Amino acid sequence: MLLEQLIFTFISFAVFVYMFFRMIRNNDTTYVAVLVVQAIGIALNFMEVLFGIKLNMLFLIIKYVLAILVPIIVIILEKREVYLFEMINITKAKIYIMFGNTKEAKQALLSLLEKNKNCYKAHKMLAQIYEKEGGMRKAIDEYVQAVDLNKNDYDSYYKVAELLNDLDKKEDAAQMLFSLLNKKPEMYDATILLGEILIQKEMYKEAANVYNEALRYNPMSYDLNYNLGIAYTMLNDFQSAKICYEKAAEINSLAYNTKYSLAQIALIYKDLEEAKKRFLEATEEEELSADGYYELSKISLIEGKKDIAIKYINLAIDINSKKIVEKVKKDPIFIPIMAKISIPFNLEENIEKEDKKLEEKEIKAKGHLEEMAEITRHLGYNDINLLNKNKKEKREVTKKNKEDREIEQKEIQD
Numbered sequence: 001m002l003l004e005q006l007i008f009t010f011i012s013f014a015v016f017v018y019m020f021f022r023m024i025r026n027n028d029t030t031y032v033a034v035l036v037v038q039a040i041g042i043a044l045n046f047m048e049v050l051f052g053i054k055l056n057m058l059f060l061i062i063k064y065v066l067a068i069l070v071p072i073i074v075i076i077l078e079k080r081e082v083y084l085f086e087m088i089n090i091t092k093a094k095i096y097i098m099f100g101n102t103k104e105a106k107q108a109l110l111s112l113l114e115k116n117k118n119c120y121k122a123h124k125m126l127a128q129i130y131e132k133e134g135g136m137r138k139a140i141d142e143y144v145q146a147v148d149l150n151k152n153d154y155d156s157y158y159k160v161a162e163l164l165n166d167l168d169k170k171e172d173a174a175q176m177l178f179s180l181l182n183k184k185p186e187m188y189d190a191t192i193l194l195g196e197i198l199i200q201k202e203m204y205k206e207a208a209n210v211y212n213e214a215l216r217y218n219p220m221s222y223d224l225n226y227n228l229g230i231a232y233t234m235l236n237d238f239q240s241a242k243i244c245y246e247k248a249a250e251i252n253s254l255a256y257n258t259k260y261s262l263a264q265i266a267l268i269y270k271d272l273e274e275a276k277k278r279f280l281e282a283t284e285e286e287e288l289s290a291d292g293y294y295e296l297s298k299i300s301l302i303e304g305k306k307d308i309a310i311k312y313i314n315l316a317i318d319i320n321s322k323k324i325v326e327k328v329k330k331d332p333i334f335i336p337i338m339a340k341i342s343i344p345f346n347l348e349e350n351i352e353k354e355d356k357k358l359e360e361k362e363i364k365a366k367g368h369l370e371e372m373a374e375i376t377r378h379l380g381y382n383d384i385n386l387l388n389k390n391k392k393e394k395r396e397v398t399k400k401n402k403e404d405r406e407i408e409q410k411e412i413q414d
Contacts, residue, residue, distance in 0.1 A: 005045065012042050012067040019071050034071055041067025086112055090121055102129050120149040124156060136163045154184050162193060170197050181210075186217035195227050199234075199361050207231040222251040226258060230365045236372070238265050256285030257362055260292065264369035268376050272299055287358060290320035291366075294327060301333050302377075314342045 016038050023032065044063040047053050089112040096105035106129055109122045116122075127142030140163050143156045150156075157180050164173040177194035180187060191214035198207035211228035218224055229244030242265045249258040263278030276299055283292035293316035300309035313334070316324045321344050328334045328341060358366070 008045055015068060015071045037066050037070050086116060086119055093125055105129060118149055120146055136167055139163055154180060154187060158190050165197060173197060188218055192223060204231045204234040220251055222248050230361055233365045233368060238268055241265060256282045256288055260288050261369060264373050267373040275299060290316045290324055294324055298333055306337050310337050310340045317342060
């Protein structure tokens with residue numbers, strides 16, 4: 001028994017001295033807590049030795065845990081680069097965040113970074129706090145430092161690109177996303193965001209390439225198939241767009257915007273039966289119902305069914321009178337039935353309903369399809385192909401002129 005106590009005293013005292021000198025060397029008062037815990041364990045041992053108090057099994061376990069086990073665990077964690085001060089401050093920050101006290105959480109993390117500027121977890125947690133608070137530039141700085149410390153942190157890499165895009169630095173965001181996808185091509189969110197940026201910049205061919213590559217990893221993604229359809233639509237590749245929209249509609253049968261797009265493509269290729277079927281499906285979506293009935297009315301007029309045309313156009317006007325009446329007045333196809341169209345007397349008081357559920361890219365693609373369907377109404381198939389070719393050439397010339405203007409402006413600034 002005496003030998004056991006002597007061995008315990010020697011080991012516990014040696015560990016205590018080691019931890020004390022670590023505190024001095026690192027200038028870290030966090031070790032005080034460990035030293036206090038050790039001191040309690042050592043005190044229990046001295047009570048046993050000096051006063052002859054026999055400790056029961058519970059107190060013996062407590063003595064060993066406090067005096068030897070706790071400091072040894074701290075030493076092992078530090079050998080694995082999990083430092084006590086870091087562990088305590090990260091834990092404190094998590095608790096503060098849990099209770100919504102981001103101010104104290106930031107303070108704990110900043111204190112940690114003062115002692116260890118290469119703490120990856122602190123940089124990432126601080127970035128997340130800044131992002132939630134709306135401090136996007138500070139968040140970007142912290143995410144960048146997190147990525148520098150952990151090259152495999154693709155989520156932080158993506159966050160930098162996302163925040164750059166929010167700051168309207170789309171070129172920088174796109175470059176980062178291209179770089180990220182080179183390292184992790186299956187990263188879904190990065191593909192979606194990059195495609196969005198490219199479509200906004202009217203780089204439809206590049207967007208199509210990005211979506212096609214991503215479909216190798218996520219072939220059943222509705223968004224990828226649908227967005228690829230939009231890219232092909234804007235490239236006037238309507239056959240490829242049709243395949244993408246059909247796949248998207250197959251994945252999500254409630255996505256009525258795909259059905260509206262398919263209806264317009266059917267109109268472009270003069271497949272009236274397919275167009276009617278798809279437009280009727282699209283009218284189930286509130287945002288598309290007025291336009292769907294409007295197009296069904298036009299098809300009925302092409303087929304010579306004036307009564308049905310009147311029924312559909314009046315349904316469209318009931319849903320969105322101001323928008324539809326303006327379209328009717330501009331389209332000569334409605335002249336034969338104009339007298340039977342129910343135009344409200346208080347039209348100016350009607351507020352035009354916006355396509356709130358449709359994104360900018362969807363509205364643009366929808367408008368483009370409607371324009372192409374209208375143009376091709378009087379054309380044959382050969383004319384349609386020729387029109388597609390001319391549109392492509394015109395787009396390339398426009399792009400070249402835009403690039404020339406940007407070069408001239410840069411030269412003037414220099």
